[in-house]
Amino acid sequence: MRIVFMATGEIAEATFSALLNSGHEVAGLVTQPDRPVGRKQVLTAPGVKELAQEEGIPVIQPESVREEDALKQIRDWAPEVIVVMAYGQILSQALIEIPSRAIINLHASLLPKYRGAACIQGALLNGDLETGWSVTHVVKKLDSGNIILQHPFEIAPEETGGQLHDRLALAGPAALEDALELFTEGDVPGIPQEESEVIYVPKLLREDGRIDWSKPATEIERMVRAFHPWPGTFSELGGKRLKIFPPVRISGKSGAAGEFLGLLDGGVEIACGVGSLVLSEVQPEGSRRMSSEEVARGRRDALNEGLK
Template sequence: MEGSKNLPNTPLRIVFMGTPALAAHILERLVTASGASFRVVGVVTRPDQPRGRGLGMDPSEVGAVAAKHQIPTLKPVKIRTPEFLSELEAFEPDLLVVAAYGRILPNSILGVPKIAPMNVHASLLPRHRGAAPVEGAILAGDAETGVTIMRIIEQMDAGPMYLQRRIPIEPNDTQGTLKEKLAELGASAMLEAIDLAAHGALVETPQDESLATYTSQIEKKNAVIDWTSSAAQIERMTRAYDPWPIARTRLGGDEVLIWRAAVEDESQWSGPPSPPPGTIVSMKPNPVVQCGTGRLKLAEVQAPGRKRMSAADFLRGKRVEAGARFGA
């Protein structure tokens, strides 16, 4: 589809929908850039939640940005209600701009904006649809990732695309560093798409369904290391789950969080046949662990509730020697 319908002569009215930090950064950029061509007239985010020791009710990251800029904000518990639909329609939006809102939007909501409901997704669609595209790209060993601006339809992340922007995944990128990069990239891409919408120049490109892959919501159990996996895959886990939920294993019944690790150079290997996966094969200068394929050199670890520290110091303090086994 080219162009758009009923383009207004006044600035486009945008309602922004989102929740976490990545979305909050995009909202901040949109508010800063608003002016003659568009303005953010409303925000939709999740309800405030109890946080901290006092369990006070705190807004989401997006809610906090909206409050700072005094933007009218809706925080519905349920979105499939006539009441919420009526409140959304009252904004009279030209565009719905969605970033990590966390819920599938029904057609009743998607039909509200005059021009389009637009989403910024943190992957190069149709690859890594779903709730964890950043973690998914790292775990898959992808060389690059990016953002996709697309029209939202009821099928998850399957709508036609307006534009994509790409960045490389660096060898030391974690979930945290990559999300920061993608938040900035996504904000710039969304501003491009809004400008296209303001000029009636949006062009839709269908996704190739044969190339679609999917990710699921990350849970703590996903971060438990299976030492029969390859060293390369476990190293990716340490980066994909940093800063949450953190790759983890057990040693002598105690949990150990693995923050940083590296695949051991195979040219360093010598000695008898490989021991069972999870076995510490050497301690100096850094602990090296046998995996299902390859070996992993541990750099930084943590005991729950304690400070992060070098893996060598941690194991030395516990008087662990070569031959001990993780995950046993």
């Protein structure tokens, strides 16, 4: 089949690479413009763009895929199927109507749970035992199209958001391959999503990583894993930000929320709303990443006032 691929995020790279090496004809790639990245703000191209250029695949990078020039180019490519994966923009009805067969989306959750940008973090934050890929038809309403297929797999007990992202990236090619195989056999209407089971997870901001120590230790432990590496989790120590990294270990002591309970097995123990957490690695504002025990040795007075 003749396919146009629309993607920007790193999670799409393995799937796009596999598509380039499949028997399908890739007519073009739509990705977002190169962006400044890192502390030095180096202008960086999406990884999928580099893959396309290596294979001589045409690439367009519109600021908005609603632009008429972008829509015209996609029409000129005459796709049978458009594949969308971590593209990062809302798609117009004009775009949805372009392909002759279908426009499909690979979404990194088992829909209808976790519609939206924070789908990987959402599964971890809620303590789900499994997640996976959903391949759906694209409609104007966010992540709401009929489900073509799902590829579920188990979430590991101590998995972080970054680790789960990487496993999903490796599982993406098989999900797309199976979906495209269905389309070679005929039309695939899919199964409507159950609207009563919908959970929305909007894009996360850095401030979303602030820890509320009044919550149970189990919830905070999941948050620390889910939000690593983005947006990260933090608290305040002595009026300055303290980044907290996984793993953190659940313990059973009690105290006022955020209270320093002492050292346990070489880590700082902090009271939560229910239970306590033993911290492993932290990073004080303006300093390097270090063990929590090192912070306890150097900043005991501030630590005795608790984490805020």
